[in-house]
Amino acid sequence: MQQTNEVAVPDTAYNFPSKNGYFGKFGGKFVPEILIPALDELERQYELASKDDSFKKERLHHLREYVGRPTPFTFCERLTAHYGTGRIYFKREDLCHTGAHKINNTIGQVLLAMRMGKKRIIAETGAGQHGVATATVCAKFGLECIVYMGAEDMKRQKLNVDRMRLLGADVRGVESGSKTLKDATNEAIRDWVTNVDDTFYIIGSVVGPHPYPKMVRDFHDVIGLETEAQCFETEGRDPDYILACVGGGSNAIGIFHRFIDKKHVKLIGLEAAGEGAETNKTAATFSKGKPGVLHGSLSYLLQTHQGQVELAHSISAGLDYPGVGPEHSHLFDTGRVAYRPVTDTEAMDAVKRCSMLEGIIPAIETAHAIAWLEKLMPQLSGDEIVVINCSGRGDKDMGTISDYFYGSNNK
Amino acid sequence: MQAEPKNMPVRGSSRMQKVFRNRKPDEKIMNLFITAGFPAKSETVDLILAYEKNGADIIELGMPFSDPLADGPTIQYSSEVALAAGLMMDDIFEMVSQVRKSSDIPIVLMGYLNPLLYYGIEPFFTRCAETGVDGLILPDVPVEESALLAEASETCKVPLIYLVAPNSTDERMKLVDERSGGFVYCVSVTGVTGARSGDEVEQSVNRFIERVNQNITRNPVLVGFGISSHADAMHISRKTDGFVVGSALINNIRENYGTEGWMENHLKFVRSLKYGELETSENTKRS
Ligand SMILES: Cc1ncc(COP(=O)(O)O)c(C=O)c1O
Numbered sequence: 001m002q003q004t005n006e007v008a009v010p011d012t013a014y015n016f017p018s019k020n021g022y023f024g025k026f027g028g029k030f031v032p033e034i035l036i037p038a039l040d041e042l043e044r045q046y047e048l049a050s051k052d053d054s055f056k057k058e059r060l061h062h063l064r065e066y067v068g069r070p071t072p073f074t075f076c077e078r079l080t081a082h083y084g085t086g087r088i089y090f091k092r093e094d095l096c097h098t099g100a101h102k103i104n105n106t107i108g109q110v111l112l113a114m115r116m117g118k119k120r121i122i123a124e125t126g127a128g129q130h131g132v133a134t135a136t137v138c139a140k141f142g143l144e145c146i147v148y149m150g151a152e153d154m155k156r157q158k159l160n161v162d163r164m165r166l167l168g169a170d171v172r173g174v175e176s177g178s179k180t181l182k183d184a185t186n187e188a189i190r191d192w193v194t195n196v197d198d199t200f201y202i203i204g205s206v207v208g209p210h211p212y213p214k215m216v217r218d219f220h221d222v223i224g225l226e227t228e229a230q231c232f233e234t235e236g237r238d239p240d241y242i243l244a245c246v247g248g249g250s251n252a253i254g255i256f257h258r259f260i261d262k263k264h265v266k267l268i269g270l271e272a273a274g275e276g277a278e279t280n281k282t283a284a285t286f287s288k289g290k291p292g293v294l295h296g297s298l299s300y301l302l303q304t305h306q307g308q309v310e311l312a313h314s315i316s317a318g319l320d321y322p323g324v325g326p327e328h329s330h331l332f333d334t335g336r337v338a339y340r341p342v343t344d345t346e347a348m349d350a351v352k353r354c355s356m357l358e359g360i361i362p363a364i365e366t367a368h369a370i371a372w373l374e375k376l377m378p379q380l381s382g383d384e385i386v387v388i389n390c391s392g393r394g395d396k397d398m399g400t401i402s403d404y405f406y407g408s409n410n411k
Numbered sequence: 412m413q414a415e416p417k418n419m420p421v422r423g424s425s426r427m428q429k430v431f432r433n434r435k436p437d438e439k440i441m442n443l444f445i446t447a448g449f450p451a452k453s454e455t456v457d458l459i460l461a462y463e464k465n466g467a468d469i470i471e472l473g474m475p476f477s478d479p480l481a482d483g484p485t486i487q488y489s490s491e492v493a494l495a496a497g498l499m500m501d502d503i504f505e506m507v508s509q510v511r512k513s514s515d516i517p518i519v520l521m522g523y524l525n526p527l528l529y530y531g532i533e534p535f536f537t538r539c540a541e542t543g544v545d546g547l548i549l550p551d552v553p554v555e556e557s558a559l560l561a562e563a564s565e566t567c568k569v570p571l572i573y574l575v576a577p578n579s580t581d582e583r584m585k586l587v588d589e590r591s592g593g594f595v596y597c598v599s600v601t602g603v604t605g606a607r608s609g610d611e612v613e614q615s616v617n618r619f620i621e622r623v624n625q626n627i628t629r630n631p632v633l634v635g636f637g638i639s640s641h642a643d644a645m646h647i648s649r650k651t652d653g654f655v656v657g658s659a660l661i662n663n664i665r666e667n668y669g670t671e672g673w674m675e676n677h678l679k680f681v682r683s684l685k686y687g688e689l690e691t692s693e694n695t696k697r698s
Contacts, residue, residue, distance in 0.1 A: 020555070030524060030551045032481040034576040034598065036583070176487055177477065186480045193481065196578070293524045293551065294478060306499055307529025308477040 014260045016330065021210020021297075023330035029209040031189075031296045038196045043211045045116050050218070055111065062107050063222065066140070067097045069104075071223075073230035074390075078357040083377035089239070090360070090390040091227050091255060100363065100392030101220060101251045102133035106202055108219035110137040113200035120199045122146045124188040126153055126181030126247070127318035127365065128160025129392060130204030135169035145169040148187040150180040153317050160396050178311045181321050185295050205248025206325035209296030213325050220254025227387060228258055235385055241266045241376065244389040245368040246339065247283075247318050249325035251391035260336060268376075269328065270368045272314035273341035283312035285324040286332050286339040299326040315344040315400065316364035318392075346371040348404055351394060363392035364400065418631045418652070422570045422592030424545040427517045430468050431594075431631050431652065439644065440653025441466055441685045442633055443660055444521065446473035446486065447503045448493030450668045456509045457674075463516045465678045466685030469633075470510075471548065471655065474503055474522030481550040485658040488665075500530050507542040517545040519572060519593065524551050536563035546572045546593040554586050574598050575627070577619045584626035595627050597634040597651065620650050641687030656684055 016023040029039055049055040063069040072095065076088040093101035106123075113121060121143050125131030131147040138145035147164055151173040154161050164171050177183040185207075192201045206213045206220075231239050242259060244252035246269040259265040277287035285300045292301035294309055302310040302322035312322040331337040347364055350371035355361045362370060369388050376386065394401065420427050434440055443462050447455055459470050475490035475498060482490070507518055520539065527535050527549070539547070547569060552560065554573055564571055570592025575584050577598075587595055597620070623632055635655030638644050639662075648654040663680045667673040 028556050029553065030556055031553065032550050032576075033553050033574040033579060033583075033587075036553050036555075037576075037578045037580065176484075177491075182478065186478050189480045190483070290529075292528055295480070296551075301525070303525065303529060305529075307526035308494060309525070 016327065017210060017214050021214070023213070023327045024333060026291070026299050026326035026329040026333075027210055027213060027297050028326075029296060030293045030298065031209045032193055034193050034196060035189075035209070038192070039209055039211070041116075046112060046211055046215050049112055049115060055115070059108055059111055059219075062111070063104065067103050067107060068095060069222065070226045070230070071095050073227065073234060075234070076358050079354065079373070082353075082357055083373060085377050085380040085382055086384040086386050087235075088373065089231070089234075089385065089387045090358075091223060091230075091387060093223060093251060093389060093391045094360070094362065094366070094393035098129070098133050098136050099395060100129040100133070101223060101254060101389075102130045102204060102392075103136065104222060104254070105204070105216050105219040105250060106130070106133040106137045109200070109202040109215070110134075110141055110143065113143070113202070114141060116200065118198060118200035120144045120146070120195065121202055122148070122188050122191050122195075122199055123202045123204060124148045124181065124184040125160075125204060126150070126184070126320060127316070127363075128153070128157040128164065128396065129318060129363075131169070131171070132160050132163050132167070134202050134204070135164040135167035138169065139167045146191070147171050148174055148184040148191070150174050150178070150184045152179040153181065153184070156317050156400065157396060158399065180312070181317070182294070182309065182312075182323070189295065205250040206253050206327060207248040207295055207297065207299075207323060213297065213327055216250055217253045217257055217327065220250050221257055223251070223254035223389065224256065224258030227255055231385065231387065237385070238262055238265050239387040240264075240384040241268060241386045242389070243268050243270065243369045243372055243376075243386065245270050245272075245319065245365050245391060246324060246328060247272070247321055247365060248323070249328045251389050253325065253327055255387075255389040256331075256337060260331075267331075267337040268372060269337050269339045270342045270372050271324070271339055272316060272319035272347070272368055273343045274313040274315070276343055277341035281313035282341075283314040283319050283321060284341040285322065287341045289322070289324075291329065294323045297326045299329040300324050300332065315404075316347065316368070316397075318363070318365040319368065340372065340375075342368040342371045346374070348401075350374075351397075351401060352405065355394075360390070361394035362390060363394050364397045366391045367394075418627070418629060420593045420630055422568075423630075424517065424568070424570075424593070426515050426543075427469075427545050427593045429515070430517055434652070439648050439685075440468045440631070440633065441644075442469040442471055442519075442635070442653060442655040443467045443681070444471040444473060444635075444655060444657030445660060446475055446489035446493055447506060448475060448496060448498035449489035449661065450492065450664055452493075452496060452498060452502060455506050459506075459510050459516070459518075460514060461674065461678055462681055463514055465681045467516065467681070468653070469517045469519060471519045471521050471657070472503065472506070474500065474520055474526060476523040476526055479523060483658060485661050485665075489661050500526060500535075504538045504542045507544055511543040517593070518543065519546040519548055520544055521548040521550075524549055532560060532563045536560075536567035536569050539569040540567040544569055546570050548572045548574070548596060550574065554583070554590050557590065572596055575623060581622065581626050584623065588627045588629050591630050594631045594633050594652070595623075596655065597623055597632055598636050624650060641684055644684060645687065660684075
C-alpha cells in the first residue's frame with residue numbers, strides 16, 4: 001500500500017468552485033443550450049437562498065426534527081480491539097431517516113424547489129437511496145415525484161423500488177444503454193430538457209453541471225461540521241484520518257470539505273474496484289479513468305479508447321457509476337485526498353466483519369470505506385483517531401448479501 | 412411572408428457560403444441529419460451522395476456517442492446500432508473523404524464533446540480540415556464552455572455552430588451569432604430531438620423566431636428538432652433560411668431498410684421533404 005501522508009497540500013485557503021463552476025480544471029456546465037437559462041436561474045436562486053437566514057433555519061429545522069440530526073459519533077470498541085491500534089469512530093449517517101446521508105441533500109433541494117415555485121420534481125437513482133430520499137421529501141411536502149431508475153438496478157434494489165412507490169413516486173424504468181445509473185441520469189436530463197419550465201431536477205450526488213456539485217456539497221457539509229465538533233468533544237482534537245466511500249462523492253465531500261484546509265487530517269476516498277481496478281469489471285474511476293465529459297461536467301471518467309463511456313461494475317449499485325464529482329477530480333489531482341480502490345470481495349468481507357463486531361449492518365457502499373481499515377490499521381502506531389463516514393445502512397442490500405453469503409434461497 | 416436570404420455565413424467555409432449565396436428567394440435550405448454508420452457503415456457515403464441528388468443542401472453527420480443526452484429515442488437507437496457495429500472516429504473522417512471525391516455538399520459534424528476530447532482537440536480539428544468538414548455542432552458545449560476549442564477551431568478554420576432555444580435571452584442570441592460560423596441552429600421546441608406533431612412545433616416557434624431574426628444578424632438561421640414533413644418544414648422555416656430534419660429521416664430508414672427497393676422509397680421521402688407537392692401528386696400513399 002502507498003503511504004497516505006504523501007499528500008502535497010496547496011498553501012492558499014481552499015475556495016472552490018470558481019464563479020464559472022470550476023474546481024481547478026474540473027467542473028463547468030457542459031449541457032444543451034436549453035438548460036443554460038435554467039442553470040443560471042438555479043444558481044441565482046441558490047445564492048439568494050444561501051444568504052437568507054430563514055432558508056437556513058428552515059433547512060436545519062427539518063434536518064433536526066425530520067432527518068434526526070445531529071447523527072451520533074460512535075466509538076467502535078470491538079472493531080478497534082480487532083486491529084489493536086488507533087481508535088475507530090463511525091459518523092452515523094446510517095441513522096438518518098430513510099437510512100443514508102442522501103436525505104441531507106434532498107431536504108435542501110426540495111426547499112429550494114418550493115422557493116422557486118416548482119411543483120414537479122424529477123430525480124435519478126442507482127441504489128434507490130437517493131430515489132427514496134427524494135420520494136420521501138416529495139411526500140412530506142406534497143410534490144409530484146418522478147424517479148428514473150435503470151431497469152437493471154430495479155431488479156437489484158427491488159425493496160427500494162417498492163419503498164418509492166409506497167411513498168407515491170412514479171418510478172420509471174430506463175431500458176437504454178447499460179440500464180443502470182448513468183442511463184437513468186441521461187433520461188432525467190432529457191426529461192428536464194423537455195419540461196424545464198415547471199420541473200426541478202434533484203441530482204443525487206456532487207455531479208452534474210454547475211451549480212449542482214457546489215450546492216449538493218453545501219447541503220452535506222453538515223456531516224463534516226458535526227464530526228469536527230463531536231470529535232473535539234470526545235477526543236479533544238481533530239481526527240488523524242477520515243475515510244469515506246466515493247460513488248459520485250457526496251457523502252465523502254460532505255465529511256471532507258470542512259477539513260480540506262486542516263492539513264494534519266488525512267483524507268482517504270475509497271472507490272469501487274469491482275472485480276479489480278485492473279479488470280474490465282470495475283468502477284474505479286481514479287485508478288482507471290481519464291478526464292472526460294459526462295452529465296454536464298469535466299471530471300475523471302471511465303471510457304473506451306474511442307471516448308465512449310465505459311460500463312462500470314460494482315457489487316454495490318450506489319457506486320456503480322463511470323464518473324465522479326468534479327471536486328474529487330481536483331482533490332485527486334492536487335493530492336489533497338488519496339483515492340484507493342476496494343474490491344467487491346473486500347467490501348463484502350467488511351460487511352460481515354462490521355455486522356459481527358459492531359452490530360451495525362452497513363450499506364455495501366459504506367463497507368468499501370470500512371474495508372480500508374484492513375490496510376490502514378496495521379500501519380498505525382497506536383493512538384491515531386480514524387473516522388469513517390458510515391453513509392448508510394445495509395437493509396436495502398439484504399438481497400445481495402443473502403445471495404453472496406448464504407446462497408440464493410430468497411430470490 | 413417570404414424571408415429575404417439576408418445573412419451570409421460570416422466565417423463559414425466557401426462550400427457553406429456557396430449554398431446560401433445560390434439559394435433562390437423562395438427556396439428553403441434543407442439540412443439532413445444522418446448518424447454515421449447507420450443503418451450500416453457501408454451505407455453512409457452512398458446515402459449522403461444520394462441525399463445531395465434528392466434535394467439536401469447540407470449534411471449533418473452524427474458522430475455516435477454512448478450517452479447522447481440531448482437526443483431522443485430515435486437518434487439514441489441509431490447511435491447504438493452504429494457503435495455496436497464498431498464505428499470509430501477515423502471511420503467518420505474516412506466517410507467525409509470519400510464524399511469529397513465527388514461532392515462539394517457542406518458537411519457539418521454533430522456530436523458530443525467526450526469522443527472529441529479523447530481523440531485530442533488538435534488532431535480532431537486537423538482531421539476535420541484535411542478531410543473537408545465545414546463545421547461542428549456540439550450540443551453539450553454551450554458558448555461559455557467553448558474556450559477549450561476556440562484556438563483549434565480558429566487555426567484549422569473549422570467553425571463551431573451553436574444552438575439557440577426559445578428560452579435563450581437576447582444577449583445569448585447575440586453571443587451565439589458572434590461565435591457561430593456557417594449558420595445558427597434554432598431549436599424549435601423545448602425538448603430533446605424527436606418527431607412531433609406540426610401544431611406543437613409551430614406554436615413554440617412563432618413566439619421566438621421574431622426574436623431570433625432581431626438578434627441573429629450575421630449568420631443564416633436554420634430551424635430544427637421535430638420536423639417530419641414538408642408541411643412542417645415550410646411552416647416552421649417560413650421566416651428563416653431553412654430547416655433540419657433528423658429523427659424523421661432515421662425513422663424512415665428504420666421503416667424501409669432491408670425491404671425490397673428500400674433506398675428508392677427512402678429517397679422519395681427525402682424529395683418530399685424538400686419539394687412537397689410535387690411528390691404528393693406522384694405518390695398516392697402520401698396525402
Ligand atoms: C449508503 C450510500 N453510500 C454512498 C453512496 C454513494 O454516493 P456518494 O458517493 O454520492 O455518497 C450511496 C449511493 O446510493 C449510498 O446509498
